[in-house]
Structure formats: structure tokens, C-alpha cells
Amino acid sequence: MEHRQTKHEEDKVYSLLGIFGVYIPPFYGEGMGRALTRLQDEINKLEKCTQDLYITNPRRDKARIKETKGGLLEESRLLWIKGDPGKGKTMLLCGIINELSRSMAIAAHxxxxxxxxxxxxxxxxxxxxxxxxxxxxxxxxxxxxxxREKHDKTGKALFENPNA
Known part of the structure; x- marks a missing residue:
């Protein structure tokens, strides 16, 4: 901000709005000090809003729950959905399968x-x-x-007998 050359001194402060993710309307003639105060007030309001929103940090909760439950089985590529009849499991999985098929480089896997x-x-x-x-x-x-080797010896029974 210091080395920025602007037509109005307030523009040095206004150029920071996007960096801090806030918006204040420009009031040309207010001076750099007043513009900076308004920017700081807006940043403080944004931080206050975020603090008031906070009830828990879901990332910490996830880590705590994962640790309490003994951790995840890493590298598992299995998704198992179960529940009572009529709860939408099949339709959920059909949607997941469609999304995975679209997003995978080789859907054949x-x-x-x-x-x-x-x-x-x-x-x-x-x-x-x-x-x-x-x-x-x-x-x-x-x-x-x-x-093939086992199938050649036993045929269809390889897949159907009680020991299948």
C-alpha cells in the first residue's frame, strides 16, 4: 500500500478491500486515515461475525471422533451403505455411482x-x-x-454349489 501511486490517497486503502474480503463504499475526500479506520472497523465486524457464528470447529470434531473411534481403515476403497428398507440407500448409491463414473479417469475401474x-x-x-x-x-x-482352471474342472458348479 505504501508504494502504490494513486490519484487519491484513499485509493491506497480501497485497494486493500479485496485482500481482506470486505467492502466499504469509497468516500473521496475522507482522507487515508478515515478510510483506514473504516476498513479496520469492517474487518473487525467480519471477525466478530465469524466469532459469533462459532459453536464448534467441525475439523476438530472430525479428528476427535476419528481418534475416539480408533481411526480410519486407510486405503480402503470399499463403501458399504446399510439401513432399513425404504430409506433411499439404493437411490443414494445410484447417484454416487453415476458421479464416480463421471469423475474417474477410467470409469471401467x-x-x-x-x-x-x-x-x-x-x-x-x-x-x-x-x-x-x-x-x-x-x-x-x-x-x-x-x-479358468477351476471352472474347466467343475463348470458352473464352481459358482453355485454350497461351497461357492
Missing amino acids: LCYFLCQATDSRINSATAVLRGLLFMLVSQQPSLVSHL
Whole structure:
């Protein structure tokens, strides 16, 4: 501000408005001292408002809760949503899947499985694993070779028998 050359001395103060994220209307002729006082008052009001808004710091709360609960499982790429029927889990996940598909550089690396209690085909652990394996093999066909040896010996029973 000191080395700034302006037509009016108040402009030196007005040039700081954006830096501090405040707005005061310019009153040319008020002088630099008065303009600086108004700027400081506006900054103080902004800080007071922020202080009055404060009830808690969500970042600290998150850290405290995470620490109290034993921390996160780092590097986990699994999202598991569960809850009572009719609460919107499926629609929430459909939206998340759509967003992830759009935002990923290679959407083909996204795997998901939606269980549904009313459909016996898709409500078991075996169904979940088969569905995820199907998506993986569809996306990366070379992975099917890891299943082929056992499948060649047992056929479809590999995926359907009680030991599947």
C-alpha cells in the first residue's frame, strides 16, 4: 500500500478491500486515515461475525471422533451403505455411482454391487462376490484366466454349489 501511486490517497486503502474480503463504499475526500479506520472497523465486524457464528470447529470434531473411534481403515476403497428398507440407500448409491463414473479417469475401474432383500438372486454373500467378479472380469478380461482352471474342472458348479 505504501508504494502504490494513486490519484487519491484513499485509493491506497480501497485497494486493500479485496485482500481482506470486505467492502466499504469509497468516500473521496475522507482522507487515508478515515478510510483506514473504516476498513479496520469492517474487518473487525467480519471477525466478530465469524466469532459469533462459532459453536464448534467441525475439523476438530472430525479428528476427535476419528481418534475416539480408533481411526480410519486407510486405503480402503470399499463403501458399504446399510439401513432399513425404504430409506433411499439404493437411490443414494445410484447417484454416487453415476458421479464416480463421471469423475474417474477410467470409469471401467469402478466396481459395485447392490443387494436387494426381495430378490433372492442378489441377496447373498455368494451373489455379491459373483457380481463383483463379473464386473472385474468384464472390465479386465485377462483376469478370467485366474478362474479358468477351476471352472474347466467343475463348470458352473464352481459358482453355485454350497461351497461357492
